[in-house]
Amino acid sequence: MTDLPLAGSRPAISEIDLPTLAAWLDARGEPAYRADQVVAGAHRPDVTAFADLTDLPAPLRTALAEAFRFSTIADSHVIRADGGQTAKAVHELHDGQRIESVLMRYATRGASAERTTICISSQAGCAVNCPFCATGQAGFERQLTPGEIVDQVLLWHRPPWQALGDAKAGHYNIVFMGMGEPLNNADRVFESVRLLNDPARLGIGARHITVSTSGVVPGIDRMVDELPQVNLAISLHAATDALRDELVPINRKWPIHEVIAAGRRFSGRTRRRVSLEYVMIDGLNDTDEQARGLVELARGWRTHVNLIPLNPTPGSRWSGTPAAGIALFVAILRAGGITVTVRDTRGREIEAACGQLHAQLSGRSLREARETRETRGAASVVPA
Numbered sequence: 058m059t060d061l062p063l064a065g066s067r068p069a070i071s072e073i074d075l076p077t078l079a080a081w082l083d084a085r086g087e088p089a090y091r092a093d094q095v096v097a098g099a100h101r102p103d104v105t106a107f108a109d110l111t112d113l114p115a116p117l118r119t120a121l122a123e124a125f126r127f128s129t130i131a132d133s134h135v136i137r138a139d140g141g142q143t144a145k146a147v148h149e150l151h152d153g154q155r156i157e158s159v160l161m162r163y164a165t166r167g168a169s170a171e172r173t174t175i176c177i178s179s180q181a182g183c184a185v186n187c188p189f190c191a192t193g194q195a196g197f198e199r200q201l202t203p204g205e206i207v208d209q210v211l212l213w214h215r216p217p218w219q220a221l222g223d224a225k226a227g228h229y230n231i232v233f234m235g236m237g238e239p240l241n242n243a244d245r246v247f248e249s250v251r252l253l254n255d256p257a258r259l260g261i262g263a264r265h266i267t268v269s270t271s272g273v274v275p276g277i278d279r280m281v282d283e284l285p286q287v288n289l290a291i292s293l294h295a296a297t298d299a300l301r302d303e304l305v306p307i308n309r310k311w312p313i314h315e316v317i318a319a320g321r322r323f324s325g326r327t328r329r330r331v332s333l334e335y336v337m338i339d340g341l342n343d344t345d346e347q348a349r350g351l352v353e354l355a356r357g358w359r360t361h362v363n364l365i366p367l368n369p370t371p372g373s374r375w376s377g378t379p380a381a382g383i384a385l386f387v388a389i390l391r392a393g394g395i396t397v398t399v400r401d402t403r404g405r406e407i408e409a410a411c412g413q414l415h416a417q418l419s420g421r422s423l424r425e426a427r428e429t430r431e432t433r434g435a436a437s438v439v440p441a
């Protein structure tokens with residue numbers, strides 16, 4: 058690689074902007090339409106390398122492979138669960154960092170189409186340090202680039218998953234609920250959303266994308282201005298500051314009333330419903346008092362409470378609230394006029410909660426992990 062007008066390591070095709078690619082192609086004497094052809098080709102579900110772009114001249118394919126990375130992801134380890142309806146990937150990036158994404162498919166009753174959710178990471182690790190979260194326990198490693206975010210989605214759009222068909226069918230969501238705090242990496246996350254939206258790339262509508270935040274208030278305000286069509290989820294997890302200071306330590310910087318005020322600004326300006334996420338921890342935040350506090354916080358503006366039974370991390374001192382306790386909590390919220398759903402705990406058998414598979418694989422190569430799984434026969438494993 059010699060003639061690339063960019064410093065540093067080879068840029069990935071998933072994040073290169075069109076003018077830069079066009080200039081590179083122009084310098085090689087290629088016609089202007091080639092830039093669109095390359096970008097569209099790289100996002101086709103059947104294409105997994107520049108060599109697959111057979112509508113391009115062979116020397117150009119070779120030159121592209123030398124100048125650009127086809128993917129920011131070096132290797133992926135994929136585990137299936139729930140009869141193949143849930144699949145989780147640990148992606149190894151080019152510097153050895155590992156991140157995770159999850160594909161969940163749900164049959165919709167009475168309809169032929171499935172609902173598909175792809176959960177992606179925004180950072181390698183996380184600095185917020187929530188004590189119930191495996192990612193939080195592992196600490197912060199680094200920010201992900203827009204391409205590293207988009208490439209997680211692209212993996213699920215290629216065989217054998219081919220989730221883009223689900224996107225076209227409409228029942229399709231991308232959620233920033235993997236590793237990391239997306240609004241602590243707002244510039245790159247916002248750029249990744251614009252790349253996902255781009256009709257020349259994946260063309261995923263902003264209304265199918267949700268950013269989940271632990272409560273980074275300035276980031277929520279930026280979403281109002283920069284991504285008003287994207288859905289907002291706020292991880293509340295407690296109705297009093299004393300408890301939230303412990304469960305979501307960023308609360309010491311932006312306490313509950315500031316986070317709720319930011320959520321209200323978002324919903325007021327966008328006319329959209331904000332999802333309030335609430336992980337249910339047995340005997341801790343599932344009391345009647347917390348439920349009544351949550352009613353007060355969620356009432357009077359466009360909200361939806363989503364209860365998530367805790368998926369305990371290895372060695373956790375906490376366990377999830379049992380079904381009967383969740384039912385009581387739901388009853389208090391409903392009596393208070395709050396819309397509430399309980400999230401199903403998909404992928405438990407593959408440790409799908411935030412950062413857990415990554416923690417389990419720590420210190421081992423993805424190849425080793427694949428072999429161990431295969432001999433154990435715990436779940437079917439497909440190299441991605």
Ligand code: SAH
Binds near residue numbers: 190270292369
């Ligand atoms: N950092 C962002 C987004 C990633 S975490 C945030 O906190 O919102 C996505 C969701 O998974 C959050 O609601 C988080 O609280 C939840 N979560 C993390 N660890 C969990 C666990 N062990 N069990 C259940 N939910 C968990």
Ligand code: SF4
Binds near residue numbers: 192193237
């Ligand atoms: Fe970070 Fe979200 Fe995990 Fe908290 S729950 S440590 S904010 S990834």
